Amino acid sequence: VRPAALLFDVFGTLVDWRTGVAGALRPVFAAKGIAADPLAVAARWRAEYDPAMAAVREGRRAYAPLDVLHREMLDRALAGAGLEDRLGAAERDALAPAWERLPAWPDVPEALDRLGGRFLLAPCSNGSIALMVRLARHAGFRWDAILGAEIARDYKPKPAVYLASAAALGLAPAEVMMVAAHNGDLAAARAAGLMTGFFPRPAEHGPGQASDLVAEGPWDLVAESPGALATALGA
Amino acid sequence: VRPAALLFDVFGTLVDWRTGVAGALRPVFAAKGIAADPLAVAARWRAEYDPAMAAVREGRRAYAPLDVLHREMLDRALAGAGLEDRLGAAERDALAPAWERLPAWPDVPEALDRLGGRFLLAPCSNGSIALMVRLARHAGFRWDAILGAEIARDYKPKPAVYLASAAALGLAPAEVMMVAAHNGDLAAARAAGLMTGFFPRPAEHGPGQASDLVAEGPWDLVAESPGALATALGA
Numbered sequence: 044v045r046p047a048a049l050l051f052d053v054f055g056t057l058v059d060w061r062t063g064v065a066g067a068l069r070p071v072f073a074a075k076g077i078a079a080d081p082l083a084v085a086a087r088w089r090a091e092y093d094p095a096m097a098a099v100r101e102g103r104r105a106y107a108p109l110d111v112l113h114r115e116m117l118d119r120a121l122a123g124a125g126l127e128d129r130l131g132a133a134e135r136d137a138l139a140p141a142w143e144r145l146p147a148w149p150d151v152p153e154a155l156d157r158l159g160g161r162f163l164l165a166p167c168s169n170g171s172i173a174l175m176v177r178l179a180r181h182a183g184f185r186w187d188a189i190l191g192a193e194i195a196r197d198y199k200p201k202p203a204v205y206l207a208s209a210a211a212l213g214l215a216p217a218e219v220m221m222v223a224a225h226n227g228d229l230a231a232a233r234a235a236g237l238m239t240g241f242f243p244r245p246a247e248h249g250p251g252q253a254s255d256l257v258a259e260g261p262w263d264l265v266a267e268s269p270g271a272l273a274t275a276l277g278a
Numbered sequence: 279v280r281p282a283a284l285l286f287d288v289f290g291t292l293v294d295w296r297t298g299v300a301g302a303l304r305p306v307f308a309a310k311g312i313a314a315d316p317l318a319v320a321a322r323w324r325a326e327y328d329p330a331m332a333a334v335r336e337g338r339r340a341y342a343p344l345d346v347l348h349r350e351m352l353d354r355a356l357a358g359a360g361l362e363d364r365l366g367a368a369e370r371d372a373l374a375p376a377w378e379r380l381p382a383w384p385d386v387p388e389a390l391d392r393l394g395g396r397f398l399l400a401p402c403s404n405g406s407i408a409l410m411v412r413l414a415r416h417a418g419f420r421w422d423a424i425l426g427a428e429i430a431r432d433y434k435p436k437p438a439v440y441l442a443s444a445a446a447l448g449l450a451p452a453e454v455m456m457v458a459a460h461n462g463d464l465a466a467a468r469a470a471g472l473m474t475g476f477f478p479r480p481a482e483h484g485p486g487q488a489s490d491l492v493a494e495g496p497w498d499l500v501a502e503s504p505g506a507l508a509t510a511l512g513a
Contacts, residue, residue: 173448213408
């Protein structure tokens with residue numbers, strides 16, 4: 044297992060979107076006397092993620108960056124929570140960039156620093172370049188480039204996203220390892236010809252998480268944590 | 279003058295392509311007993327740059343990354359220098375990545391570090407993502423993202439390259455400053471609505487350089503050096 048570059052999934056794998064988004068909602072809810080659980084609304088917001096991207100993946104909609112989708116998803120999440128009358132457009136606009144200010148899982152920054160000493164590193168996320176740039180600043184990640192959905196103008200798990208990311212580095216798919224805490228992401232990367240690396244994030248979805256607790260495919264590398272992955276790769 | 283992000287020209291502005299390319303040619307010429315001046319051949323190689331990109335800019339050719347153009351340009355430069363029979367394809371293939379290993383001008387790394395503490399930073403170069411990533415590693419630059427020609431799939435000074443780079447950061451053109459040692463680059467950036475910053479590189483083309491010695495347009499910021507530009511921007 045000797046990749047030239049590592050591509051990382053970001054939401055869930057490197058950052059804790061659930062805590063971060065709930066933390067952005069909480070003071071707004073408190074100020075407006077909204078009794079809803081911020082963690083539950085964060086989960087509703089995230090639940091709109093896949094349907095929003097599906098429209099692009101299936102060609103029913105032209106590529107729009109995730110920032111645009113996040114804002115639309117918030118409308119649907121608030122409606123689903125019965126809160127459509129409680130937040131105005133300006134308040135919603137101010138909440139949407141919560142996705143740029145998510146906390147890194149505590150084991151990530153040091154592991155990325157170690158890996159960066161040995162490999163080219165880039166996110167291969169469905170987040171836009173603008174979102175990934177600001178999130179990297181917030182969370183303390185140093186990337187060699189921002190790859191992923193925006194350069195492919197499509198969304199994972201479409202193969203074009205993995206292939207365009209490898210090609211942008213001037214590398215063959217087999218020279219690049221996709222790293223994610225999500226088996227579905229890795230299955231798609233592997234089908235596109237990339238190497239794959241997994242570590243679990245058993246708290247991504249909160250207590251009672253039932254998916255992605257263990258590796259479910261023949262991944263090239265399975266580790267307990269980003270640090271263990273770095274060690275296994277000699278970084 | 280309060281930009282949110284700075285975009286940088288790279289070849290000539292941040293790195294010394296003439297010394298770097300000549301330095302890659304010199305040992306090859308020595309090993310093969312080629313008497314040609316490596317600096318002169320480097321200049322011939324660079325002289326093929328604009329004609330090669332013009333084919334893409336004018337729609338006569340689909341976008342091809344600069345790595346591909348550099349390899350083709352080397353063939354023409356060697357032919358122009360009467361060296362077409364002296365270097366084989368494998369030797370030429372090995373020379374083309376010389377553009378990934380150019381030396382930074384000595385005043386650049388510290389200035390970029392200072393500016394990075396205050397602004398988002400990205401190259402807006404005609405170099406590909408793959409080239410810019412490797413050059414950044416070699417020269418010690420830390421970028422927030424790699425923007426420029428490849429994300430626009432066109433070449434400067436076409437306005438699309440500046441506009442796509444600003445848009446990729448989620449910023450309006452007027453929120454972004456293009457920084458270059460080339461007046462033509464800045465004229466195009468300004469016409470596209472960006473702020474502009476200039477410092478001179480009077481040795482880029484060697485002794486006797488006659489162009490770009492001074493600012494020739496109403497640039498928002500004119501400095502003596504990257505460090506002076508950082509100071510003027512409060513970094």
